[in-house]
Amino acid sequence: MASEEIISLLDSPTQKDKEFIKKAYDFALKAHEGQKRMSGEPYFNHVFETAKILASLQMGPTTIVAGLLHDSIEDGVATEQEIKKEFGEEVLFLVNGVTKLGKVKYRGAERHVESLRKFLVAIAQDIRVLIIKLADRLHNMRTLQYVRPDKQKRIALETLEIYAPLAQRLSIRVLSRELEDLSFQYVDPTSYEKTVNLLKKKEKESMPELNKFIKTVKKALAAENMTHFKTDYRQKGIYSLYRKLQRHENDINNIYDILAIRIIVDTVSDCYKVLGIIHSIARPIPRRVKDYIALPKPNGYRSLHTNVLTKDGATIEIQIRTKEMQHDSEYGIASHLLYKEKGSVKGKENSETRWFKRFLPSIINYAKTSNSSEMTPGWINELAESQKNIKTSKDKDGFIEDLKADFFNERIFVLTPKGDVVDLPRGSCVIDFAFAIHSDIGIHMSGAKINGKMVPIDRELKNVEIVEIITKDSSKPSTKWLEMAKTNMAKRHIANYLEKNKNKNQIPRQK
Ligand code: MN
Secondary structure (H helix, E strand, C coil), X not given: CCHHHHHCCCCCCCHHHHXXXXXXXXXXXXXXXXXXXXXXXXXXXXXXXXXXXXXXCCCCHHHHXXXXXXXXXXXXXXXXXXXXXXXXXXXXXXXXXXXXXXXCCCCXXXXXXXXXXXXXXXXXXXXXXXXXXXXXXXXXXXXXXXXXXXXXXXXXHHHHHHHHHHHHHCCCHHHHHHHHHHHHHHHCHHHHHHHHHHHHHHXXXXXXXXXXXXXXXXXXXXXXXXXXXXXXXXXXXXXXXXXXXXXXXXXXXXXXXXXXXXXXXXXXXXXXXXXXXXXXXXXXXXXXXXXCCCCCCCCCCCCEEEEEECXXXXXXXEEEEEHHHHHHXXXXXXXXXXXXXXXXXXXXXXXXXXXXXXXXXXXXXXXXCCCCCCCCHHHHHHHHHHHHCCCCHHHCCHHHHHHHHHHHCCEEEEECCCCCEEEEECCCEHHHHHHHHCHHHHHCEEEEEECCEEECCCCECCCCCEEEEEECCCCCCCHHHHHHCCCHHHHHHXXXXXXXXXXXXXXXXXX
């Protein structure tokens, strides 16, 4: 075990990166000296493994260093001042962010699951904080057998309900899949066991057919002069199969993608060429040909899928994609953080902008409230546009900065007294909140409380405040509200109301 073990996982670290990581490695080793985990292992192993997970995701050196230090204040003997002095403000910010997230606990109240996920996103403030937390959680899940049984269940449930879905929203499949399968084992051991056995049986049945078909495909591609491609298998995750079984009457014969052949090619046009060749050697099954390249899934997933009937009567799913699509589907946002920490990679600008356009709606949908029509696609496009302008090496951290600035810093998250999360532009006041909940509540608002205290209705909202609106049937908006409101939705409702009631208001004055 040494810092080299982390560094060796990185693509092309600079000398500076190596030294930075080595320094954090030595610092963490000292900060956790003498401490042991439940397993009896040195505590340091945990932060070391967390850093290795981050390195395998190809995160930048700052994130890896923060991963090494993430428990050094809370559980070790380091201080904030030391970390700031030795590693800088950014690392301290990330370490503190991870600590804050650790304080949020899920105890199985269904109604709050979505709020809690949004809340985590809001307080993380930086996607890197979430990714460190996910890596931390993954290592804790890998070593959960050493934890007290009653705690095991709580942690596993929290992982399954909160952290695995978060990893999924960030499209980091390598994390979400392992988090799901590890926690499923503790949350529902019986179903886990059953699903594993089902999967094994299916694998044993299908492998000979798959291997035979791959040979046929290779021959057919070679005959068309296609030599640049790779094939492999993809097996569905255990929890993901379990969920799908539930949606299909628990009949494994209704599920076609348990085992799939994956063909990875160089270009998009090669994808279609391969699809054509496959359809010429095996009959496609109607309605099971999917073009997620022309029409990506809402989470940004791109690939061609087809299911064919082989000469032996077997049904086989084939997924065809480029290397880039494959990488995106496994590493999601993590892969795109990499491109920026490394500086602009030639020709990446376009793919990145494209990716942004695909990815952002999913995280925004995720953070938005169900009744907020304020989330305009324009805002998403603006953000995507702004990414085009990052070109110089001086801007190499610009991606992350913009992500922080535009996504986290331009939006605030406040809570209703019930714990629902409302997402508003920064600078929004109580009036905006009221209209975001419901236009009637806005119209009849007579006052408001923030964290239990009465406040003026033009009071600007801050992150994570609990806002309660007091209504009265006789209350109504005034022209002043138009100036106080920040969101277009609130302004529109107020203006409509004032316009409709203009005549009524004028009558008393004419008297
Ligand atoms: Mn930890």
